[in-house]
Amino acid sequence: MINTNPSKTMKFRTKFVMTAVFSVLFVAVAANFFKISVLDNKKYQDMANNQHFASMAVSAHRGSIYDSKGVVFAKSATVYTVFVDPKQFNADVKSLQNRIDKRNLDKASGKYVPKFDEEGNELDVLPASAEEFVAKATEFISIKLEIAQSKFTAAINAEGQYRELKGKVEKATVDEINEYFSDMGFISIGYNEDTKRYYPQDDLAASVVGYTNGNVFYGIEASYNKYLSGVDGRTISAKDSHGNALPYKYSKTYDPQDGSDVYLTIDREIQYILEKYLKEMTEENYVKNRSCAILMNPKTGAILGMAQYPSFNLNDPRELNGDMLINKVYTEKNIYSPTEKEKEDAEAEAVERQLRNKCVSERYEPGSVFKIITAASTLEEKTIDTDTWSHYCSGVETFKDGQRDLQIHCHKLPPGHGMRTFQQALTDSCNPAFMELGKLLGIEKFHSYFEAFGFAEETGIDLPAEAVGDIPPIEETEGRKAMTHIDLAYSAFGQCETVTPIELITACSAAINGGYLLQPYVVDKVVDGDGNIVMKNERTVRRQVISEDTSAKIREALRTVVVDNPSGNVDIKGYAIGGKSGTSERRSEPEVVRNLNDNSVTEGNSLEYGASYICFTPADDPELILLVLADMPDNSPGAYYGSKCAVPCAENMLKEILPYLGMSPEYNEDELKNRDINVPLLTGASIDDAKKTLDEMGIRHVEIGNGIEVVEQSPQTGKAISKDGCVYLYTEKYTESEKMVKVPYLIGCSPEVANQSIYLYELNYTAKGVVSSQSGSYVKKQSYEAGTYVPKGTTIELEFETDTFTD
Structure with missing residues (x-):
């Protein structure tokens, strides 16, 4: 049927289109309203709050850091x-x-x-x-x-x-x-x-404590930040329509939660002693790549002191402490006449290195100290019978290296050490003997103990930026060749691998503490504002590496090293100490790598060395273990050995630390016979009583004057003299010039000559370093310069050493 009313049809279509359009618009508006009010509610609520409320942070007080005694x-x-x-x-x-x-x-x-x-x-x-x-x-x-x-x-x-x-x-x-x-x-x-x-404390323990400037953190400030930082508070205030803050009654303050306090295992006095003698060692031996030391309890893993020199001032951490590190950067980059840009870049890099904790974040070749690990692995695997095994050292071992013969030398050049037992090889630090021990272990076993002792992983110490040791892999990997028999030979005496100081002291602790690899730590506990302990570190065993029987044998062997070779070790009267020194070629350092590639290495010229020493006491049940490292000391011939640089430093440290910790000396019979004597108070006593006191103590004495009472004595009360020393008793007043004598020149003298000279000049002495009666020893230092005038009877401290040992 034909539509006879076109206008009516048009109206219907228009109504339909309009209804559809309005329906679409309604759906779009409804959807957007749903999105704004429901899906994006928080976003727009925050925008509204920002227009109606002002917010200001209230900083929380950061927790304090204390030493083990609350300093x-x-x-x-x-x-x-x-x-x-x-x-x-x-x-x-x-x-x-x-x-x-x-x-x-x-x-x-x-x-x-x-x-x-x-x-x-x-x-x-x-x-x-x-x-x-x-x-x-x-x-x-x-x-x-x-x-x-x-x-x-x-x-x-x-x-x-x-x-x-x-x-x-x-x-x-x-x-x-x-x-x-x-x-x-x-x-x-x-x-x-x-x-x-x-x-x-300024620069004391700076690398451990670390610092923060609000958004950059180092050391404990970084690793314990979640405890120290607390939670900031906030003040929320209302704003009027013009954005102006309304009066205080319209604001709300949420109080901050202050941070908790951190207590270290480190003792400030011990830390001071470590840093004092590190500085002395570094300066005396012209160290070029910093020195460091760690004192630890090998039974628990608690660090009592961790030091490096030079350190830096925590209140001005980006100020370089001396030129050592910037000179090291120049040497690495082969820069001799730096431009201003090179100076700027080198200084920036040196500052970053200064902030780095050398004990935790830097690797080095451990040298002969690593023989402790090789020896422990050998005893645990029973690859030799220590009662019957021996090795002949000719001073050099030859290895096939492709088509050529490679010679690896002992530190004692031909004719070498000769025939050596296991104990003698350890005492004399014989490289060829340890190459043989490494060979008997084999690459896979050697690798497994390297990993078991923790050198291929972080120790887990509660400090940031910990580095991990390295050794050639068992199998070839991308960019790295597999370990060879030559690598194994070098590794057996600590020359092919690199380790960190904290890894080494932790591994050596396992070797002597019954075989338990522990997790070291520098924080004892964290305490909140109410005095509650919210975190406490305790002894954590990672695994047992060797048996207690093997560990006992290692303790005994290292004690014998000191007894049989006091010239190359720390040997303090009254304390049973075990130890091992080490000297390594620092072949991983950039400048040494460059020189080796240039084939320009000559003795004491292009090579650099690491001089180190590790020791523990009491030897039968260790409570302390100490590691000292001088990284790149003077590389003149004979000057860079661990026994020359690190041993005297370690001895000085322990001589102060042991009494401080209340560890009293226990003298054996021989030490009792030869121990120094402290001079008693005699001034004011009658001459007869004074002589009687000295006679009972077995001390020689000389009476000067005709009086009946001691008006002055020399040495003074409390001063030490050798067992055959002499005390001078004045019964009359004498002028200063009448009492003075001249100090003789004793450097280079044998103990016998030094002893005769001392008493000829009416002086006393005490011996330091090597036992003065040891064959080949001589005076290295004297506490008073030759030609100085001192009171008669004054005690001159003589430091003895011997040239018979290197490592």
Whole structure:
């Protein structure tokens, strides 16, 4: 049927289209409303809150760091951020000018009556104009906050209500600023409480404690940040429609939660002793790549001291301490006449190295100290019978290296050590003997013990940026060749692998503590603000590497090393000490690699060395283990051995640390016969009583004068003398010149000659270092310079050594 009403059809179509369009628009609006009100609710709520609320953080106080006895290493103090409200500042300026104008009118009309304090000073004095005050205030703020005047000028002329002027401002300065502006009625200068980190011990234990400047962390400050940092609070305040903060009653403050305190296992006094003697060793031996030392309890893994030299000042950590590290960078990069850009880059790199904890983050070849690990592995595997095994050392071993013969030398060049038992090989540090022990273990077993002793993994110490030891792999990997029989020979005496100092002392602890590889730690506990212990470190066994029987044999063997060779070890009267020294070629260092590739190595020229020593006491049940490393000492011939550099340093450390820890000496019969004697108090006693006292102690004495009472004695009370020393008793007053004698030159003298000279000159002495009666020993140092005049009977300390041992 034909539609006879086209207008009606058109209207229907229009209505349909309009309905469809409105339906689509309604769905779109509804969907967008759902998205805004439901899906994106939090986003738009936050946007609304930002328009209606202002938020300001309230810093939490960072926890303190203490040593094991409660001495502060790091603490936070309250400081302030000073700011200005530009809008209010302009209102304050207008208000001040109005006060000045009114004051001037009152003065002109005679209505103003000035007020004075008790001393006659006028109160409420106003400047000539508000403009003058602003000029003076700008200068005042610039001086007090140490900022440019232009910064303050820009701040007070800025838009808005908040412009920061300076952070970390001390309270005294804030008080001065507050008083200055308050006197003029200004309320536009404000301050927010903040914290600042202080390090009262400056450079002591710097690499352990670490530092933070708010967003960069090192050391304990980094690894225990979650405990130290606490949780910041916040002040939320309402804003009006113009964005201005409403009065305080419309704000809410959420208090910060202060950080917890961290207590170290490190003792400040022990740390000081370590650093003192590291500095002395480093400077005396011209060390080029820093020195370090670790003192640990081998039974628990607790670190009692961890030091490096040079250190750095935690209150100014980016200041280089000397030229050592920047010179090392120049040497590595073969730079001799640096440009300004090279100087800048080298200094930046040197600063980063200075901040690095050498004990944890740097690797080196351990040298002969690693023979402890090879020996322990050998005994555990029973690859030899120590009662019958021996090896002949000719001073050199020859290995097939492809088509050529490679010779590996012992430190004792041909004719070498000769026939050596296991104990003699360890005592004499015979390289060929240990090459043979490595060969008997084989590559796979050697590798397995390298890993078992923890050298291929982090120790787990609670310090950041720990490095991991390295050794050629058993099988070839991408970019690395498999371990060869030559690599094994070098590794057996500590020359092919690299380790970190913390790995080495932890592994050696396992060798002597019953075989248990422990996790070392430098933090004892973490304590919150209420005194609750929220975290405590304790002895953690990672695994048992060797048996207790093997460990006991290693302790005995290392004790024998010291007894049979005191010249190359720490040997302190009254203490049973076991130890091993080491000297390694630092072939992994960039400059040495370059020189080796250039085939320009000559003895004492292009090679660099690592001189180290590790020792423990008591030898039968160790409570302390100490590692000392001088990295790249003077490489002149004979000057770079561990026995020459590290041993004297370790001995000096232990001589102070052992008494400090209350570890009393226990003398054996021979030591009792030869021990030094402390001179008693004799001044004021009758001469007869004084002589009787000395006779009973077996001390020789000489009476000077004709009196009946001792008016003076030499040496003084408490001074030590050798067993056959002499005490001089004065019964009459003598002038200083009458009592003085001249100190002889004793350097290079044998013990016998030194002894005769000392008593010929009416002096006393005590021996240090090598036992003075040991064959081949001679005087290396004397405590008083030759030609010096000292009182008769004065004790001269003689340091003996011998040239018969190298390592």
